[in-house]
Amino acid sequence: MAHLLNTDDFRIRARKRLPKGLFDYLDRGTEDERGLERNRRAFDQIKIVPSFLKNVSNRRIDTTILDTNWRAPLAVAPTALAGLVWPEGEQAMARAASRVGVPVCVSTMSVAPIEDIAAASTSPPWFQLYVWDDREATYGLINRVKSVGVEVLVVTVDGPVNGNREYNIRNGFGFPFQPSAKALLDIARHPSWTISVLGRQVVYRKGIALPHFPEGRQRGAICTTASLTWDDIRTLRGLWRGKLLLKGILHPADAQFARKVGVDGIIVSNHGARNLDSAPSPLEMLPTIANENGDEIAILLDSGIRRGSDIFKALACGAHGVMVGRAPLWGLAAGGEQGAYDILCLLLRELDRTMGHAGCCDLNDVDQSRLVFDDT
Numbered sequence: 001m002a003h004l005l006n007t008d009d010f011r012i013r014a015r016k017r018l019p020k021g022l023f024d025y026l027d028r029g030t031e032d033e034r035g036l037e038r039n040r041r042a043f044d045q046i047k048i049v050p051s052f053l054k055n056v057s058n059r060r061i062d063t064t065i066l067d068t069n070w071r072a073p074l075a076v077a078p079t080a081l082a083g084l085v086w087p088e089g090e091q092a093m094a095r096a097a098s099r100v101g102v103p104v105c106v107s108t109m110s111v112a113p114i115e116d117i118a119a120a121s122t123s124p125p126w127f128q129l130y131v132w133d134d135r136e137a138t139y140g141l142i143n144r145v146k147s148v149g150v151e152v153l154v155v156t157v158d159g160p161v162n163g164n165r166e167y168n169i170r171n172g173f174g175f176p177f178q179p180s181a182k183a184l185l186d187i188a189r190h191p192s193w194t195i196s197v198l199g200r201q202v203v204y205r206k207g208i209a210l211p212h213f214p215e216g217r218q219r220g221a222i223c224t225t226a227s228l229t230w231d232d233i234r235t236l237r238g239l240w241r242g243k244l245l246l247k248g249i250l251h252p253a254d255a256q257f258a259r260k261v262g263v264d265g266i267i268v269s270n271h272g273a274r275n276l277d278s279a280p281s282p283l284e285m286l287p288t289i290a291n292e293n294g295d296e297i298a299i300l301l302d303s304g305i306r307r308g309s310d311i312f313k314a315l316a317c318g319a320h321g322v323m324v325g326r327a328p329l330w331g332l333a334a335g336g337e338q339g340a341y342d343i344l345c346l347l348l349r350e351l352d353r354t355m356g357h358a359g360c361c362d363l364n365d366v367d368q369s370r371l372v373f374d375d376t
Contacts, residue, residue, distance in 0.1 A: 001335050001342055007306050007327045010343050014085075014333035018193060019186045021173030022084060026329050028274075030163040035273030035281075039304030042281035045374040046313045051359030059355050060362045061348060065321050066152065066243045066264060066298050071101025072348045073315060073363060077302050077325035078128035078154065078247075081175075083111035084208070085329055086336045087196050091120035093332055096340035098122040100348070105154055105323070108141075111201065113211040118148040126152040128247065130159065131232060133225045137214040142239060144212075151242040154267065155233070158248025160226040163275040177208050230261060237262050245298070250279060255289045258297070265298030272303050272325060283317060287368070290318020308350025312358065315366045 004010050015023050029036040061072045076097045083089040090112040097104035098121050105126035106117050118125055127145040132138050142153065172180030187194050201208050210217075237244055246258050247267040258266050268282040268289055282303045290299055301314045302323035314322050324347065331343030355361075358370050 001339060004334065004342070007330060007343060007346070010327070010330040010334045010339065013335075014330040017190070017333050018085065019183075019190045021168070021171035021183055021186055022081075023333075024167045024171055025081070025165075025173055026079065026085070027326060028165070028167055029272070029277065030165050030274050031277040033273070033277065035270060035277045035279055036304075039270070039273050039281045039283075040306070042283040043304055043306075043310045043313055046283075046317075047372040047374065048309060048312060048316075048354065048358055049370055049372055050357050051370070054359045054361075056356045056359060056361055058361060059352055061352055061355070063321065063363050065300075068103075070103070070321065072351065073319075073321035074311065074344070074347065075103040075105060075126070075300070075321060075323045076328050076344070077323035078105040078107035078126075078156075079325045079329055080107050080109035081111060082107070082329060082332065084197055084201070085333045087200050088112065088116075089197075089332055089336075090117050092337035093328060093340050094118075094121040094125055096328070096331075096337045096344060099341050100344045102344065103152070105152075108156075108212050109210055110212065111205070111208060111210065114145050114150070115148050118150070124149040124151050126150065126154055128154040128156055130156055131225055131228050131236075132214065133227065134214055135232075139239060141212055142236075146240075146242075152245065153236070153240050153242060154245045154247050155236060156247045156271075157228060157233075158250075158269065158271050158275055159224055160228065162224065163271070164277075165274070175208075175210075230257060233258075233261050233263070245300070247302075249289070250282065250285050252285070252288050252292060255293050259293050263297065265300065266293075267300045267302060267323060268319070269302045269323075283314065286314065286317045286319060294318050294320075305347075308347050308352070309354045311347065311351045312354045312366060313371065315363060316368055316370050318368075 063070050063073045090110045094104050094117050105128050107128050108130045127150045172183035243264040245265040246263050248269050249255050249266040268286050270279040282301050298320050300321050301319040305324050311322050327343050328340045331339040360366050
């Protein structure tokens, strides 16, 4: 895969290998997909000012976040159905992240159970939690992930209702998987994926299921809740003694309230522009949120990162680290564990190179003075 030189190269390879319905589900946004454009435009409108005649021969990108030493300010974001991208895809992603030395966050909607993914990782994975209407089932899942050594719980708060993803309907892609003639034809055109991934799911797991979901719902419709409130977050804070993060924060007032109820960190995110198409980009909201809360809680950012220079911009705007979701999936689809490893290393090489151009020797040197903001 030496000829894959940037994240877009990996994306092109992934698109060729995966059925269209699955690729679109992982890759696209919602409604008119203006949010995807907005996420990228926010990064493009920020320029990095080079600074030279400094000794930058010994650059470092390691950091400490949530009282843990990270090889780099990056974590793999939780992504649904990653196990359909490559055989045992979630385990492969965990191994890749472990090799790089960065955290991986397991999705509630993974197709492999947390027990198998944790066994594949050399350090405890994080776990992303969707709170269900059945709160007791939710608490049971929390106890389950705690029992395998998970220390960081990431509660997704930005999904009271599902995003309007019209392409899923057009492609005949959904869960539970009830393939249309169009979807079956799409699958037939990708025999390698069908045999290695879908066939394995049928043989070893008796089909596609979501093993973290409540009994009786693992092969049924996705269950979410529109009743999640701050009272629930307080309850979760009382139940979970490890690190607690809220994912999907965009409003500055929500960030402040999160700090007041005792969470350890927030992830400034618009769900990769997959829920509300009119939402602002996380990068637009980050400086205000960081200025008001950055010294008291960990602040991560996701949505829209495609280059190491994007990571630099997020850090300079006040994030302590970033999460990337689509890029590692493209790497996984392109080449399994090695592809995911390669694309993560690619992003970190780009970050290191950007720091050299900006005159930064370590992450403490990265701040807004390195940036020029284009308001056009």
